Amino acid sequence: MQLSGGEILIECLKREGVEFIFGYPGGAVLHIYDALFRMQDDGAPRHILVRHEQGATHAADGYARATGKPGVVLVTSGPGVTNAVTGIATAYMDSIPMVVISGQVPSSVIGSDAFQEVDATGITRPCVKHNFLVKRVEDIAPTVKKAFHIATTGRPGPVLVDITKDATDPRVKIPFEYPETISLRSYKPAEAGHPGQIKRAVELLLAAKRPMIYTGGGVVLGEGSEPLRALVRRLGYPITSTLMGLGAYPATDRQFLGMLGMHGTYEANMAMHECDVLFAVGARFDDRVTGNLEHFCPYAKIIHIDIDPSSISKNVKVDVPIVGPVKRVLEQMLEQLDKTRRKPDEKALAAWWQQIEEWKKVDCLHYDRDSKKIKPQAVIEALYRITEGRAYVTSDVGQHQMWAAQFYKFDEPRRWINSGGLGTMGFGLPAAMGVQLAHPDATVVCITGEGSIQMCIQELSTCLQYRLPVKIVSLNNRYLGMVRQWQEMFYEGRYSMSYMDALPDFVKLAEAYGHVGLRVEDPKDLEKTLQDAFAMKDRLVFLDVITDPTENVYPMIAQGKGHHEMHLAPEERELA
Amino acid sequence: MLDRTRDRLPAGRFGPTLPRGIDKGKHMRHVIAVLLENEAGALSRVANLFSARGYNIEALSVAPTDDETVSRMTIVTQGTDEIIEQITKQLNKLIDVIRVIDLTESAHIEREMMLVKVAVPREENGRLGQLVEIFRGHVIDVAGDTYTIELTGTGTKLDAFVDNLQGYDLIEVVRSGPLAIARGGRALRV
Numbered sequence: 190m191q192l193s194g195g196e197i198l199i200e201c202l203k204r205e206g207v208e209f210i211f212g213y214p215g216g217a218v219l220h221i222y223d224a225l226f227r228m229q230d231d232g233a234p235r236h237i238l239v240r241h242e243q244g245a246t247h248a249a250d251g252y253a254r255a256t257g258k259p260g261v262v263l264v265t266s267g268p269g270v271t272n273a274v275t276g277i278a279t280a281y282m283d284s285i286p287m288v289v290i291s292g293q294v295p296s297s298v299i300g301s302d303a304f305q306e307v308d309a310t311g312i313t314r315p316c317v318k319h320n321f322l323v324k325r326v327e328d329i330a331p332t333v334k335k336a337f338h339i340a341t342t343g344r345p346g347p348v349l350v351d352i353t354k355d356a357t358d359p360r361v362k363i364p365f366e367y368p369e370t371i372s373l374r375s376y377k378p379a380e381a382g383h384p385g386q387i388k389r390a391v392e393l394l395l396a397a398k399r400p401m402i403y404t405g406g407g408v409v410l411g412e413g414s415e416p417l418r419a420l421v422r423r424l425g426y427p428i429t430s431t432l433m434g435l436g437a438y439p440a441t442d443r444q445f446l447g448m449l450g451m452h453g454t455y456e457a458n459m460a461m462h463e464c465d466v467l468f469a470v471g472a473r474f475d476d477r478v479t480g481n482l483e484h485f486c487p488y489a490k491i492i493h494i495d496i497d498p499s500s501i502s503k504n505v506k507v508d509v510p511i512v513g514p515v516k517r518v519l520e521q522m523l524e525q526l527d528k529t530r531r532k533p534d535e536k537a538l539a540a541w542w543q544q545i546e547e548w549k550k551v552d553c554l555h556y557d558r559d560s561k562k563i564k565p566q567a568v569i570e571a572l573y574r575i576t577e578g579r580a581y582v583t584s585d586v587g588q589h590q591m592w593a594a595q596f597y598k599f600d601e602p603r604r605w606i607n608s609g610g611l612g613t614m615g616f617g618l619p620a621a622m623g624v625q626l627a628h629p630d631a632t633v634v635c636i637t638g639e640g641s642i643q644m645c646i647q648e649l650s651t652c653l654q655y656r657l658p659v660k661i662v663s664l665n666n667r668y669l670g671m672v673r674q675w676q677e678m679f680y681e682g683r684y685s686m687s688y689m690d691a692l693p694d695f696v697k698l699a700e701a702y703g704h705v706g707l708r709v710e711d712p713k714d715l716e717k718t719l720q721d722a723f724a725m726k727d728r729l730v731f732l733d734v735i736t737d738p739t740e741n742v743y744p745m746i747a748q749g750k751g752h753h754e755m756h757l758a759p760e761e762r763e764l765a
Numbered sequence: 766m767l768d769r770t771r772d773r774l775p776a777g778r779f780g781p782t783l784p785r786g787i788d789k790g791k792h793m794r795h796v797i798a799v800l801l802e803n804e805a806g807a808l809s810r811v812a813n814l815f816s817a818r819g820y821n822i823e824a825l826s827v828a829p830t831d832d833e834t835v836s837r838m839t840i841v842t843q844g845t846d847e848i849i850e851q852i853t854k855q856l857n858k859l860i861d862v863i864r865v866i867d868l869t870e871s872a873h874i875e876r877e878m879m880l881v882k883v884a885v886p887r888e889e890n891g892r893l894g895q896l897v898e899i900f901r902g903h904v905i906d907v908a909g910d911t912y913t914i915e916l917t918g919t920g921t922k923l924d925a926f927v928d929n930l931q932g933y934d935l936i937e938v939v940r941s942g943p944l945a946i947a948r949g950g951r952a953l954r955v
């Protein structure tokens with residue numbers, strides 16, 4: 190089969206089973222777009238035309254998070270690829286598999302400051318797992334094969350393939366062959382945990398008097414949810430999760446203590462502080478999770494499973510490191526549990542649970558349910574009821590994100606989709622597009638704020654083009670709320686630039702884009718309006734929820750504090 | 766605002782607390798050898814890693830090996846044991862990196878090369894000649910009063926030679942940065 194570079198690229202994507210390409214055309218990728226056009230009826234992936242390249246990367250990212258399959262992006266050189274950088278960095282920080290194809294100026298003019306030339310591999314190097322510059326047509330297929338392999342194995346991440354325009358010249362055709370397999374001598378991710386370490390880990394776990402399990406996004410990414418559930422239930426130990434790991438273990442289960450960290454629950458953070466054995470699974474001891482390292486789990490011996498050796502003992506020294514894929518290692522631990530006669534210390538465990546029940550009585554997520562203003566927490570709770578806890582929920586960044594994480598109880602992995610590591614405002618809506626395309630019949634909600642939504646609002650147009658019935662729930666507090674909260678707490682209420690003046694009429698804006706807009710201001714109308722919105726199954730509905738502007742996210746661990754030094758909501762101060 | 770804080774736990778409620786965080790131990794010099802794919806961008810990935818993560822590079826040398834698809838890099842850096850562990854892990858994580866070892870973990874040999882250009886008055890070139898001989902160097906170029914000397918050895922030997930040139934007009938000093946190899950039969954190969 191004789192193919193041009195553009196055709197080869199499309200053919201490679203077909204072979205990789207790519208369903209969607211999220212992209213935006215331009216000069217350097219015109220040959221590729223032409224190949225795509227001509228191969229449309231020939232099984233080429235479906236191209237989704239976004240309205241901004243940032244939207245393309247977030248949409249591909251949302252698709253990847255919801256499915257576990259790599260997201261694919263196609264952008265042009267220069268501004269096309271620089272616009273994509275925020276989304277690439279977002280995916281990198283959360284270890285999301287993604288392959289980004291960018292056009293590059295012809296190889297003959299590289300380095301001459303040609304029109305729309307940027308050093309794409311240079312710009313993206315710090316925020317990709319790997320990248321390639323391809324200048325020859327014969328290198329396209331092997332490089333694309335490598336890119337998918339690297340993006341999806343080991344600790345996943347985005348890979349950029351920058352292809353010069355001459356490499357896709359339609360006049361140059363070469364025989365096409367797609368490599369079946371690939372092996373890189375310099376890249377061999379671990380396939381299982383070390384048996385000796387597994388044994389030590391199980392022994393330490395069984396010796397615990399006050400055990401605690403702390404799981405992260407790695408469990409979701411590594412499909413470790415099933416063995417995790419089996420292991421945790423078998424041990425009967427309490428479990429918490431990071432923002433990124435929510436859903437890996439069911440939030441409605443009695444052993445689940447809620448999220449930990451800066452806005453984690455009182456019981457989860459206190460149990461972290463007092464535990465004597467900490468079992469960390471696919472988590473990376475991020476500063477938003479650990480608080481002040483000096484106070485971190487001061488009594489605990491730590492076991493840590495991670496696929497990435499560099500995540501182990503990076504921030505916190507651990508006692509039993511296990512490098513390997515989460516799923517396999519957890520299975521190995523279950524096998525080891527079968528082999529040993531030792532059982533968890535039931536007596537100590539009962540006392541530990543009793544202590545945890547005491548902490549739960551603080552009711553740290555309590556809020557004023559009789560308020561005359563709509564409380565943001567009430568919105569998430571209503572949303573949870575109406576969607577029966579089964580929606581795919583994407584979010585932006587800010588207070589609304591934390592309330593969503595605290596109040597929407599995720600029972601399944603890959604349902605909670607947010608930018609944890611980079612904290613990218615503007616992520617929510619395009620990510621929701623990717624999720625909705627992956628799951629056309631599912632309910633997809635984007636929980637956002639009036640600040641964040643405006644960062645990628647243009648994607649409303651994409652949603653119309655592809656009839657994506659996403660439900661946007663905007664918690665409109667007229668503030669960059671998370672910034673305002675910090676200014677209230679740490680800057681004596683000097684609200685520097687955190688007030689959102691001159692907001693658009695979001696209802697009209699949604700309508701202008703061809704969608705439905707609804708506004709709700711009175712708590713009495715909240716439930717009904719949400720129901721109306723979700724009844725419109727085939728329409729995008731933008732719900733502008735006017736919430737109490739003064740509400741803060743609690744509990745909160747201030748920067749530099751330990752897990753035991755939480756701020757609770759003011760009215761709860763005297764409790765417990 | 767801090768009155769909202771409830772520190773309910775007296776320190777050490779369960780006995781001694783375990784120290785956390787990365788050790789603030791002593792910074793030591795380490796020589797790390799890296800084999801990497803001889804590909805465009807590989808060097809800059811390594812350099813990027815050091816600057817992005819705030820590790821310092823004292824010296825770096827790189828060239829292709831007997832296998833032309835592989836380059837070998839020698840990096841001299843400073844750090845606590847934990848930092849060095851992170852450096853080697855982060856290096857290993859780079860897709861282009863094939864193997865990494867910290868040569869300072871066991872017996873090894875280091876050699877560095879230096880070229881020195883120095884102006885010496887005619888009446889003193891005898892002394893210069895002696896010095897070059899003592900340090901087992903070579904004069905590799907002469908132009909009028911200007912001598913160019915080649916010298917190989919450990920970093921301290923090169924430093925000592927430069928110190929001995931005090932008083933002369935030192936025009937230019939070029940150093941390669943150390944190369945290093947393990948003693949005995951051990952080898953770093955693909």
Ligand SMILES: Cc1ncc(C[n+]2csc(CCOP(=O)(O)OP(=O)(O)O)c2C)c(N)n1
Nearest residue numbers: 587588589614638639640641668669670671
């Ligand atoms: C791109 C980007 N710029 C700035 C920030 C810093 N930031 C974090 S939260 C926040 C406020 C978000 O406001 P809004 O979307 O209205 O959410 P709210 O906190 O009010 O719920 C800002 C500015 C960010 N996370 N991302």
Ligand SMILES: [Mg+2]
Nearest residue numbers: 638639668670
């Ligand atoms: Mg807001």
